[in-house]
Amino acid sequence: MRKRNTKAIVLISIASFTLLTSACSTTTEPSKSSMAPSESPITIKKDDPFGKYDPPIEVTAVRSIGASVKYNPGEDLDNNVWTKEFLNTLGIKIKYTWTAPDAQYQQKLNLSIASGEIADITAVNTTQLKQMEESGQLEDLTGLYEKYAAPFTKEIINQDGGLALKSATFKGKLLAIPYTAGSLGDxxxxxxxxxxxxxxxxxxxxxxxxxxxxxxxxxxxxxxxxxxxxxxxxxxxxxxxxxxxxxxxxxxxxxxxxxxxxxxxxxxxxxxxxxxxxxxxxxxxxxxxxxxxxxxxxxxxxxxxxxxxxxxxxxxxxxxxxxxxxxxxxxxxxxxxxxxxxxxxxxxxxxxxxxxAFPVSKYFVVKKGSKHPEAAIKLLNLFCEKEWGKTADIEKYSVAKDGIELFKYPLVQTWPALKDIPDTYLALKEALETKDPKKLNAEQKAGYDKILGFMNGDSGINLINWATMRQKAPTDSSYAVEYNYRKENLLLVNAFYGAPTPTMKEKASTLDKMTLEEFTKIIMGVVPVDDFDNFVTQWKKLGGDDMTNEVNVWAETQK
Missing domain, CATH: 3.40.190.10 (Periplasmic binding protein-like II)
Structure with missing residues (x-):
């Protein structure tokens, strides 16, 4: 892993990619306490990022359910390779108080936030993060992050030059774990x-x-x-x-x-x-x-x-x-x-x-008063280690031989901003050109083997070799396109990545809905193309100008 903490890296590494798990929606009554109490005193090695709770603890969580996750027979969201690893290695069991399909998650979470029925660990967007900060619902993670985040975890999160952590910090307090990701354009x-x-x-x-x-x-x-x-x-x-x-x-x-x-x-x-x-x-x-x-x-x-x-x-x-x-x-x-x-x-x-977009697509927050707030950080440590660390095992924890995407199972995640582009692309390109994979890490070696397999006539189980070739090959792949975007400076970074401004919180959703409706009507021919001009006027009057002014005030503070 190469660590690069410069603003230039941010400008070539930014964008979005949401990866949440898929399963049947379930609903259970929220637990009355924030952490299920153990029957005997819990012991844990002090300040150990990977220290195991003994006896195990239970943390509550909620999550969105995507459409693309698949499980092996007999497994599900609550019983899979990751839930077993978290329990066996860290002594942490995750209890989902409710889940919801992607399309319904935000609405259901907003109701939970408004009612105060919050799980120990929750994935939120920027608007929800700001709302919970203002209402005092979040645990201060500043000291816990310094104490419990593994060096490798910190290295990954800081690959964007520190902007992700800055976006999760309010009045000097770190109130969330940012979900960073390598930013790739369409x-x-x-x-x-x-x-x-x-x-x-x-x-x-x-x-x-x-x-x-x-x-x-x-x-x-x-x-x-x-x-x-x-x-x-x-x-x-x-x-x-x-x-x-x-x-x-x-x-x-x-x-x-x-x-x-x-x-x-x-x-x-x-x-x-x-x-x-x-x-x-x-x-x-x-x-x-x-x-x-x-x-x-x-x-x-x-x-x-x-x-x-x-x-x-x-x-x-x-x-x-x-x-x-x-x-x-x-x-x-x-x-x-x-x-x-x-x-x-x-x-x-x-x-x-x-x-x-800004490289943080969501944030993981901990409810204020949770008994073991550091558990979220420890879950993140283990995710990073098993995905990219010294003990990484790609086919066991990331993508199985048959193409099942195991990495989608854990809730708390963060991804290296430079992992895919340029790191993985250039590493695979060199290895395939020299026919020498010795410099590759475990994830890259798995990709190398799949590409080589496809080149030798094997499409792989469930076409996994074919898919890897189409994404990661040195030429005629999406990674090749993405690398060229960066090389030729063809990425246009969203100029605003702060918390929602006052007018955004009040009017952005209404303006977004109005925008979508207007664009749709024009495309369908319901209204003439020139109606766009009237739409722009209305957008400005109904809060757009105020939002623009607030964004520019924020931009001045970033110089």
Whole structure:
């Protein structure tokens, strides 16, 4: 692990990737005490980051349940390799007082926060973190972090130069453990089997992409004789999940949902800039032509996933990890399905920049008064150690031979900002070119073996070798695209990463809803494209100008 604590590293390592587990939703009554008391005095080696509680303790938690997690037969959220490791190594048992699907988690958590029914450990967003800080619901972790966080854990969290910890610190007190991650921008995935069947060249510009989209819609690329294929994937949230169009907007130098700097250096909302209107007009044309699903306004990301697996979409904008899910599921159904990652193309001769967010996608907080608040930090220590430390075992704790993503099971996590790009990409590139894997760590060696296996004709159990090749190979992979983004300075970092401002807390959700509704209506042709101008005026009047002023006040404090 290479530690780099410079501001420059932050600017090349920032963005988002939420990884939460999947299981059936369950609900139980919250425990009356914050920690289940042991029947005898608990002993633990003082200040030991990996010291075991004897007898074991129980901590309560809540969590979101994602759609992509799979378990081995007989295992579930409460019984898996990680729950056993936490209990056997640390003497910690996690009791989930409730779980909720991703789409319902925030609403349910907001109700819990308002009622004061809070678990010992909870994953929260920036708004919830600020709310809980103001209401005095959080344990001060400052001294506990210094005492119990392992050196390796601190090294990982500090790879972003310390900004993650700073964002979790209020009035000199560390009130949360930041979930840091390597920040990767969106890439463009294209069905290469369709492209080759229609004898189309690989895209170099956004105009090329539009021509490919039209061909995928009109020329029956799956050869079934039916008019049932579409060009560009979309969903009702427009900028989230499978079917996000954020990358498409970026190709037109438009940056919805991001705070960006204008020519004068002032921070402004990307959602109200003139370039947005241009993109909405183009999407309106595509929708009218039928190249975008006519039902996208009522279909969420899950439905978009189903369409990808069913072989309905030929162009998808989104994450680097899509080969593992849902592409593997689609290829299992149709072995001819082949995807390749491309950089977001530009509509003109100016390279497209890809927006990336602040590297902290969520925070783990501890309820004030919890009996063992240091337990959250110890759970994090063990996660980091088993994922990337000296005792790491990738196939046991991270990704199994059959592709099951074991790393999604633990609740408290943080990821090295530099782990994937540039570290893993460059390490694999060198090892594959020299045919010498001696310098690779355990995770990198596992990737090396899978890529080598695919190159030797083995797609792997559940196509894991194929998926690894599509993500991590030196060329024609999403990692290759991501590395080039950084090398060519093509990442546009969100200019605001502070706690929600007063106006944001009061009006941001309303403005976000208004924005989504307006964009959807324009794309569908419900209102004329020029209605965007009226929307901008209303956005400013209804709180947008106040938010912008507050963001710029915050920006001055960061200089």
């Amino acid at each position: 890439v463009m995935w294209i069905r290469m089997d369709w492209l080759k069947k229609l004898n189309l060249p690989e895209p170099k510009t956004m105009d090329d992409v539009l021509k490919i989209s039209e061909a995928f819609f009109t020329k029956d690329p799956d050869g079934n004789g039916k008019n049932d294929t579409l060009g560009i994937a979309a969903n009702k949230q427009i900028f989230e999940d499978m079917g996000s169009l954020r990358g498409f907007f970026n190709g037109y130098h438009a940056y919805p949902g991001a705070w960006i700097k204008d020519a004068s250096g002032k921070v402004v909302s990307g959602s109200i800039q003139p370039e947005i209107k241009t993109v909405l007009a183009k999407l309106r044309d595509l929708y009218k032509a039928g190249q975008i699903d006519k039902e996208f306004p009522v279909k969420d990301g899950g439905k978009a996933v189903e369409s990808v697996i069913a072989g309905k979409y030929g162009i998808v904008f989104g994450s680097d990890w899509f080969p593992y899910y849902p592409f593997v599921d689609g290829k299992t159904k149709d072995p001819n399905m082949e995807w390749k990652a491309f950089a977001i193309p530009s509509i003109d001769d100016k390279p497209a920049k890809v927006t990336v």
